[in-house]
Amino acid sequence: MQMEEVLTKVLQEVAFSPEHEPVMVREILEAFWPLMDRPSVRLFDGTFGRGGHFRALSTMFGNKLQSVVMDQDAEAIRHAEESFRPLVEDKRLRVVKGNFSEFSEHDLGLFDIMMLDLGVSSPQLDTADRGFSFYHDGPLDMRMNQDGGVTAETILNTATEDELNRLFQDLGEIRRPYRVVRAVVHDRKTKAFQSTKELAGLIERVDGWRVKGQHPATQYFMALRLAVNNELGVVETALPDLMKALKPGGRLAVLTFHSLEDRIVKNIFRNSPNEGKPVNKKVIVPTQEECKRNSRARSAKLRIFERGVQDEQDRPAAF
Ligand SMILES: C[S@@+](CC[C@H](N)C(=O)[O-])C[C@H]1O[C@@H](n2cnc3c(N)ncnc32)[C@H](O)[C@@H]1O
Numbered sequence: 172m173q174m175e176e177v178l179t180k181v182l183q184e185v186a187f188s189p190e191h192e193p194v195m196v197r198e199i200l201e202a203f204w205p206l207m208d209r210p211s212v213r214l215f216d217g218t219f220g221r222g223g224h225f226r227a228l229s230t231m232f233g234n235k236l237q238s239v240v241m242d243q244d245a246e247a248i249r250h251a252e253e254s255f256r257p258l259v260e261d262k263r264l265r266v267v268k269g270n271f272s273e274f275s276e277h278d279l280g281l282f283d284i285m286m287l288d289l290g291v292s293s294p295q296l297d298t299a300d301r302g303f304s305f306y307h308d309g310p311l312d313m314r315m316n317q318d319g320g321v322t323a324e325t326i327l328n329t330a331t332e333d334e335l336n337r338l339f340q341d342l343g344e345i346r347r348p349y350r351v352v353r354a355v356v357h358d359r360k361t362k363a364f365q366s367t368k369e370l371a372g373l374i375e376r377v378d379g380w381r382v383k384g385q386h387p388a389t390q391y392f393m394a395l396r397l398a399v400n401n402e403l404g405v406v407e408t409a410l411p412d413l414m415k416a417l418k419p420g421g422r423l424a425v426l427t428f429h430s431l432e433d434r435i436v437k438n439i440f441r442n443s444p445n446e447g448k449p450v451n452k453k454v455i456v457p458t459q460e461e462c463k464r465n466s467r468a469r470s471a472k473l474r475i476f477e478r479g480v481q482d483e484q485d486r487p488a489a490f
Pocket residue numbers: 191192193194217218219220221222223224225241242243244247269270271272288289290291292293315405
């Protein structure tokens with residue numbers, strides 16, 4: 172069967188979790204299509220979430236797929252173990268709780284296909300207790316891995332005025348965060364910030380609604396989330412390790428939702444000629460139809476890297 176025909180059938184058959192609509196699924200399947208003729212295919216999905224992409228890839232590759240999936244969020248791991256129990260019991264799926272930046276510590280071997288779908292999942296955003304959203308009142312947490320690390324509350328209440336200004340400028344790409352930051356530093360002297368609504372309320376009061384349809388706290392919350400989870404740092408650390416773990420001709424697909432993150436991926440892919448090369452000259456973006464249907468897709472960018480077929484000495488054996 173031709174690619175178009177198979178992909179259409181896969182997309183009709185696959186039942187995604189109602190909690191999270193995966194982004195650019197067709198484009199990800201297309202990216203991995205050239206590996207379809209391999210007799211067996213090893214997949215690494217470093218951002219399992221609710222397993223939407225994993226489900227589609229399992230449907231496309233069928234029984235020849237052997238997978239390792241990872242997430243740093245305990246809920247995502249629980250979901251993976253429960254929803255895919257038969258695959259786990261069959262030893263066709265290994266579920267690992269952890270940060271994909273620690274990939275090489277797990278000794279997972281080499282892979283034909285690898286993917287990262289960066290950022291947060293809809294269930295993380297929609298659960299008030301996780302503190303990611305200005306629409307729900309919850310603690311200012313924002314940690315994807317709740318087993319440790321600093322929370323947004325700690326950063327907001329302890330960083331200096333300069334540090335906060337820099338954080339919102341660098342990670343939130345907010346040109347003039349000064350008035351909001353000054354108000355935060357002023358208000359926290361009386362009472363430390365504890366909840367998402369307290370912070371969102373302050374931003375609304377100070378900045379007001381400037382962009383139609385976009386809550387004024389959007390960029391501030393994104394910057395805090397990126398800082399809490401060191402999201403740019405982990406991509407920078409992880410990508411070279413992931414690229415080295417590709418089998419010859421293997422492919423790594425990375426979906427980003429932030430321009431700085433995309434820049435990091437673009438540069439690492441372009442500047443790794445010893446490992447392989449980017450598959451497409453231009454970044455791949457979602458269709459207009461997908462953006463209309465799923466607002467999360469609007470900022471999505473997909474880049475694909477292909478491992479070269481030579482330079483096999485120096486590499487660990489596949490298992
Ligand atoms: C956008 S969601 C992935 C959704 C998934 N592709 C799906 O279709 O359901 C991102 C997931 O990656 C996880 N995540 C983000 N950064 C991570 C990291 N550095 N290490 C491990 N998991 C990470 C988050 O906890 C979240 O569950």
